Amino acid sequence: MGVSTSSPEKGISVVTVDFPPVNAVPVAGWFALADAVRAAGHDPEVRCVVLGARGRGFNAGVDIKEIQAQGRPALVGANRGCFEAFAAVYECEVPVVAAVQGFCLGGGIGLAGNADVIVAGDDAVFGLPELDRGALGAATHLSRLVPPHLMRALYYTSRTATAAELHAHGSVWRVVPSEELGAAALELAREIAAKDGELLRLAKAAINGIDPVDVRRSYRFEQGFTFEADVSGVADRIRDTFGKEGTSGG
Template identity: 65%
Template sequence: MPISTTRTGDGIVVVTADYPPVNALPSAAWFTLAETVLAAGDDPQTRVVILAAQGRGFNAGVDIKEMQSTEGFEALIGANQGCAAAFSAVYDCAVPVIAAVHGFCVGGGIGLVGNADVIVAAEGTVFGLPEVDRGALGAATHLARLVPAHLMRALYFTARNITAEELERFGSVYRVVPQQDLLDAALEVAGEIAAKDTRVIRAAKAAINNIDPVDVKKSYLLEQRYTYELNLAGVADEHRDAFVEKGAR
């Protein structure tokens, strides 16, 4: 199953994405991921959700090849709406969400981890937004939750990556561990949270969301407006075609 779930005996649900070769999710998968995360949180037996992935990396964003092989704007709209749904699901999940990240976390992956409650990463994992190189915008809202404002701008404009070790120094990544220990580390943190009174933890998740200084959903929607403008102008297609052509060589 491309999106699968496993449950431990202490109320921890692991949601795993597996879309070879790089976990670039097609439009429908973003909606499936959103539904799966929300359903896990709505289950009163769930105390914590872990978001993980199989393969070379955690998430490579949207499937650009799908977008460029589809006539009209259906795939573009689906990808944008699907990403918004998945990012919101992580944020709105009734219980804490721990992102267990390895390899790379780029594009839409930043939206997922930026809205997660805790991030545990494998050594050497890189995080980044290549959006400007793809003629698109988005997830600056979420990158801003990981790094200081001026660094966010520098990373956004240059499309450069930042490592898990650097993010750990900023405090946005909670732990960095060898890749073979990643799931165990995430389960350890999840177990500590799961041992608390889930009624209190669920209230705490709602309370923390309600005191956030930025409405992440509205902020991301505003970013998407500029993405649509670039698409209507034809700029985004130029960059996506170049990306697909380069990958085909």
Template identity: 70%
Template sequence: MSVSTSTPRDGVAVVTVDHPPVNALPARAWYDLAEALTAAGRDPAHRAVVLTGTGRGFNAGVDIKELQRTPGHGALIGANRGCAAAFAAVYECEVPVIAAVHGHCLGGGIGLVGNADAVVATEDATFGLPELDRGALGAATHLSRMLPPQLVRPLYYTGRTVTARELHHHGAVWALARSRTALLEVALELADRIAAKDGLLLRLAKEALNGIDPVDVRRSYRYEQGFTFEANLAGVSDRHRDAFLDARPDEGSRP
């Protein structure tokens, strides 16, 4: 697994996650991502950050295999704290963050894009929270930043995914890319427009916009996490995670 940072354009950093096969991240990787995003935003040379992933999809949430092979609750605590750190790093990055999404964006992926300043996506990208099927709860905080409540709730209860085109219709996706090849260019076009502004004013604008948000995303997500711990203590979560791994042993996701 690697989290890398590049600077393909003046003033623009690109943070890329590469963890085959599906970008389902172990706890340590969530912290690595948080550190990379924080560092990119702190660098005075950067005025915008693009967050993207390689391989089959943008992000598939948490590595369930790590949760199931680790005795006790240490892995779960690590994953939950790591996710919280990465989600917060997107939200609190000193400059605007653009999420460039292809393929799947599930579980923890929603936590990342829901806290981003803008989302661009390929037309075939899909977004969803399969949390109940994984014995967990979480990231409704972030999906609620993208869609109205009467869409968020049935999506959350059913685990149904939505397409990038549907999110674009609701205003949650800034622009659609026709292909994965074109995705980064679409993201960089928006990043360039943002990076053309004064760096100090952009940082002030980001802080101001966060300050007027009606929901404290850190506190809201932490509240959700409490119910994930309750489900684990009740013995429900292991049963659902084991069933998921039995059905799809090469993958794993939940935030």
């Protein structure tokens, strides 16, 4: 349970998230994930990072039960933790392949949306149920996965899009049977890791440098509205109804 790192092949580091039962990540988990991704990318022997998860889903967002129990300190911690984890994926010195199975919700969109490439199982679904969770955020990252108007429709309705739909939009590289996800992600990572490591790092920095949206600033702007929803009492009103049903958010 927690965040672990393994090296299945030369040049490849796999960072795995495991917070049963649904990978709703606690505050400490987001910071641990950020540290693991940054450490893997900083390792001169690593040329590609695979970000994956154990269990039924890739990520269910923040642990809302933790926020309900601890109040505003946990909300601030979750905001900061998500900010650091999303930034760590985006700023990782080498390419990051997200291996997504099952549900990819809330904070999962922040991780997958900031990855360089996404390989998904055929059971994967992507969405931001934030309006149902008393939160806001990660529209920045959903905008990297689907066109603007579809992003708005998904955000306002809290609906999800399938891996096949995202593949049609070009944001998912490959959709495979869920049992083949790990092998497919490693296959792509192996192809990337075969390139010159120094040149790969330059390529990652160059591509980030030409991005039209500053994802850190954009997401930080969104987080201000999450905090405003909490201060105004709107978030608590919605979370109180949700708390009887589950544990995730974003």
